[in-house]
Amino acid sequence: MTSSDQLDAAFSALAHPARRAILGRLAEREATVNELAEPFDMSLPAVSKHIRVLENAGLITRGRDAQFRPCRLDPGPLEAVATWTEQYRHIWEARFDQMESVLSEIKGETT
């Protein structure tokens, strides 16, 4: 995969609340598919499908224990997403500064 393909896969995998919740769980500790499925009102096959999407995007690796194959978070693609997104930080920070100066102007006028 090129780094652009990796970003495509990571962004696409992150575009679902259940998949983001699964990563949140795995950020605390590794877990089996059954453990991950517990809190969700979802069938085991549906959860397994979400896990496969995360695995294909490189966000999850599976352990070698034949019976349980625990899932582990791999933060590499999250770092790539953060690096890509950070290049726009100056834009939202500039907008925040603008809003702040408009607000303080309004405040100055009303006091």
Next chain:
Amino acid sequence: MTSSDQLDAAFSALAHPARRAILGRLAEREATVNELAEPFDMSLPAVSKHIRVLENAGLITRGRDAQFRPCRLDPGPLEAVATWTEQYRHIWEARFDQMESVLSEIKGETT
């Protein structure tokens, strides 16, 4: 939209290299659909469709000029993506530290 729906839409919109490239162009200055289409080997309707996806995710706003309706980057959803992703920074930084200490151990053994 809830903030989870907004994240779904933002992540999904960012999962395509052409849409990420369009945002890159708009980070420099606003542009019309025709201007945005120029560098792409893509039909105008295809580019328009990508722009609509970005607009629906709140990543682009359109000007009111009836004829050109220039596109502008709205960094709000990018900030939401960054905030969500940052909660995992300690994990990739910890992994980087681990790799570094393994590397310096190996170095220590070979010298």
